[in-house]
Amino acid sequence: MKTIELLCRGFCPLLAFLLAQTVSGDNGQLSLRDAVERAQQQDPWIQGSLYRQQALEAQSTTAAALPDPMISAGFANLPTNTFNFDQEPMTQFRVGVSQALPRGDSRALQQQQLLLMGDQHPYQRADRRARVAAEVSGLWLDAWRASQTIKLIEQDTDLFIQLVDIAESSYVNSIKGARQQDLVHAQLELTRLEDRLVSLQEQQEIALSRLNQWLLNADATNFGSISYVLPQALPEISPMAPQLASSEQTPSPQSLANILREHPALKNVDQRLAASSTAIKLAEQNYRPEWRLNASYGYRDDDPIGRSRADFFSFGVSFDLPLFTSNRQDQQVISATATTESVRTERALLLRKMVAEMTTLHARLQRLNQRQTLYHTRLLDDMTAQVEATMEAYTNDDGDFAEAVRAKIGELNTQIDSLNIAVDRQKTIAQLNYFFASSNNLEGK
Secondary structure, three states: OHHHHHHHHHHHHHHHHHHHHHHOOOOOEOOHHHHHHHHHHOOHHHHHHHHHHHHHHHHHHHHHOOOOOEEEEEEEOOOOOOOOOOOOOOOEEEEEEEEEEOOOOHHHHHHHHHHHHHOHHHHHHHHHHHHHHHHHHHHHHHHHHHHHHHHHHHHHHHHHHHHHHHHHHHHHOOOOOOOHHHHHHHHHHHHHHHHHHHHHHHHHHHHHHHHHHHHOOOOOOOOOOOOOEOOOOOOOOOOOOHHHHHOOOOOOHHHHHHHHHHOHHHHHHHHHHHHHHHHHHHHHHHHOOOEEEEEEEEEOOOOOOOOOOOOEEEEEEEEOOOOOOOOOHHHHHHHHHHHHHHHHHHHHHHHHHHHHHHHHHHHHHHHHHHHHHHHHHHHHHHHHHHHHHHHHHHHOOOOOHHHHHHHHHHHHHHHHHHHHHHHHHHHHHHHHHHOOOOOOOOOOO
């Protein structure tokens, strides 16, 4: 009995500590929906995207404006022998203005390009929100899995302590069939449970720590402690495409590609492609001349004997001639065209990757559904029946102690496996829902 007391003295406080850490907290209960909504609302990336969009919209307004006119002023044709303003007829004070006219439609095209680049950000924000929902859901479910697994193990701890007590009592009283090996085996399994609890506590703390980075206010200076109370029941995440999620037939790549056409990630690349195509037209404007209008007024003083002199007015046009285009204009068009094709290739690769991921997640969900059905209809009941049979046989001195312990460990592992299947199924649905994010209702567009 002294061995039991020592084990309980070291083990039970640990259980109490783990249980307190699991079910207590200062921030109240945190549901899965609350966690996702808080993470999306407090994501600083979203605010940064709004600022980047505003910057591009302001730049587009600037791009559509004409360059500022140039003002010039100065004296012309001053005589160097006296520097008298009225000595020579050609001496004048000249004030001029010139205005540059950018090449072709470059102003309108540059404005269009910047607006298209700015229109990427609503799609980026929609994609970000969908990714945050999937990421935060996974972290929340990992923390919930760890806390519930701890509870399952704690429920069986008392039984294993009783088994240690029975084995030690039988061994001390020299009951027939009692062996020191049974006592050591029971103590070993109890120690293993303690180790599993410590490992699960670590997993829970890691998941809560990673979850906490999404839930902190972006402007927070006091990060505080990580402490959340998670609900007892596993939330049911609704598939955004119930027919696809429940279908046992693997969807064709073409059908998945059709579903993904309105996904924000692909629409974002489409906007990049449109902006890049505009860059080709913008590069082609370099074949056109750049014009400059200039006008000046020249004031002349009266001659030395007082006769009036006429003032001068000048007006002119200047432009460049893009004659040697092979090393500049041609290369600019080639560069813009190659960039556009690279974006087109990037879109194809992204679509291929998303189709492959959807196919993988769909297959995984179907296997998880099958396993969940198998566990609920057969395995859990079979394991419970086996434990009852082995424990009854051992109690009646007709069974082996090690077999009873193995049966109980097997039942616990089966319950944990069933829990893992349920959690993995919800995580898979959350990941699959990401691919059904829509671009129809964009915020901040």
